Amino acid sequence: MKAFASQGDVSEKKATFAKLGEGAYAYTTEGDPNSGVIVGDDGVMVVDARATPSLARELVDAIRTVTDKPIRWVVLTHYHAVRVLGASAYGAEHVVASEATLDLIRERGAEDWASEVQRFPRLFRAAEAVPGLTWPTITFETRMTIRLGKREVQISHPGRGHTKGDTIVWLPEERVLYSGDLVEYGATPYAGDAYFGDWPSTLARLAALKPEKLVPGRGDALVTAEASLAAIEGTRRFVSELYEGVKRGRAAGHALKRVFDDVHRDLSPRYGRWVIFEHCLPFDVSRSYDEAGGIADPRIWTAERDLEMWRDLQSAPPS
Numbered sequence: 025m026k027a028f029a030s031q032g033d034v035s036e037k038k039a040t041f042a043k044l045g046e047g048a049y050a051y052t053t054e055g056d057p058n059s060g061v062i063v064g065d066d067g068v069m070v071v072d073a074r075a076t077p078s079l080a081r082e083l084v085d086a087i088r089t090v091t092d093k094p095i096r097w098v099v100l101t102h103y104h105a106v107r108v109l110g111a112s113a114y115g116a117e118h119v120v121a122s123e124a125t126l127d128l129i130r131e132r133g134a135e136d137w138a139s140e141v142q143r144f145p146r147l148f149r150a151a152e153a154v155p156g157l158t159w160p161t162i163t164f165e166t167r168m169t170i171r172l173g174k175r176e177v178q179i180s181h182p183g184r185g186h187t188k189g190d191t192i193v194w195l196p197e198e199r200v201l202y203s204g205d206l207v208e209y210g211a212t213p214y215a216g217d218a219y220f221g222d223w224p225s226t227l228a229r230l231a232a233l234k235p236e237k238l239v240p241g242r243g244d245a246l247v248t249a250e251a252s253l254a255a256i257e258g259t260r261r262f263v264s265e266l267y268e269g270v271k272r273g274r275a276a277g278h279a280l281k282r283v284f285d286d287v288h289r290d291l292s293p294r295y296g297r298w299v300i301f302e303h304c305l306p307f308d309v310s311r312s313y314d315e316a317g318g319i320a321d322p323r324i325w326t327a328e329r330d331l332e333m334w335r336d337l338q339s340a341p342p343s
């Protein structure tokens with residue numbers, strides 16, 4: 025059986041801290057979860073906090089190479105542990121999230137934490153330093169604007185996709201988009217908590233912004249309008265093809281394992297080289313199979329359910 029989730033992934037990734045525009049930075053990590061940094065007149069905003077305080081301190085060190093202004097804002101693009109549990113290290117005054125993200129932290133934050141630590145041992149090596157769940161201090165329903173001095177930062181929930189509460193950060197003047205896991209580039213979209221029916225139309229709203237630069241949830245930053253749209257479109261294609269395949273299998277009366285094997289076979293040639301493909305696909309097919317069967321909201325993943333599902337799906341297909 026394949027190693028569970030990312031347990032077989034032990035190779036260190038190299039971080040790149042790149043300037044995309046005046047005061048707008050991407051912190052990308054060769055397919056590990058990315059963060060964004062926005063430097064305003066009076067302080068710094070971090071978009072996605074990283075998995076642990078120790079990983080967060082690496083980002084703080086990078087920020088200190090370009091500014092000594094205080095880190096005042098942390099924005100959470102969604103509730104996943106690998107992006108939120110480092111938040112304490114910034115000493116920020118405000119942690120911003122959507123109402124729907126707060127709901128998810130309340131409802132399943134603890135289960136998700138236990139699950140993700142088990143899925144990503146390399147990222148959570150220093151997990152004992154996490155002081156607890158990350159609680160937003162400011163929430164919004166659909167949108168809010170934060171002014172970092174003269175700079176305007178638009179924060180919004182463009183619809184459901186990767187999770188119920190997905191949030192994007194948009195710099196309207198520079199046309200830089202921080203998409204969180206709604207968009208991936210060269211990395212497989214994780215969709216275990218997704219809304220497959222909604223994700224494509226949410227992505228259409230991102231494309232309509234016409235970003236000139238885009239920091240995806242995972243993968244390199246895109247630094248042209250064409251590349252940004254291509255990343256959005258690549259994510260849409262993966263999500264749509266996967267869901268179509270699952271719906272076809274389910275309509276034919278196939279059980280989950282058979283649907284997984286078929287979808288894995290069909291998607292591997294096009295997407296198998298994207299990072300965390302083998303990790304994500306069982307979760308993605310499990311959730312989309314539920315959604316195709318009318319289960320409106322993703323069922324909560326626990327450390328136990330993770331392993332059970334893996335045993336059921338990642339064993340070799342019958343030959």
Ligand SMILES: [Zn+2]
Binds near residue numbers: 186205
């Ligand atoms: Zn995520």
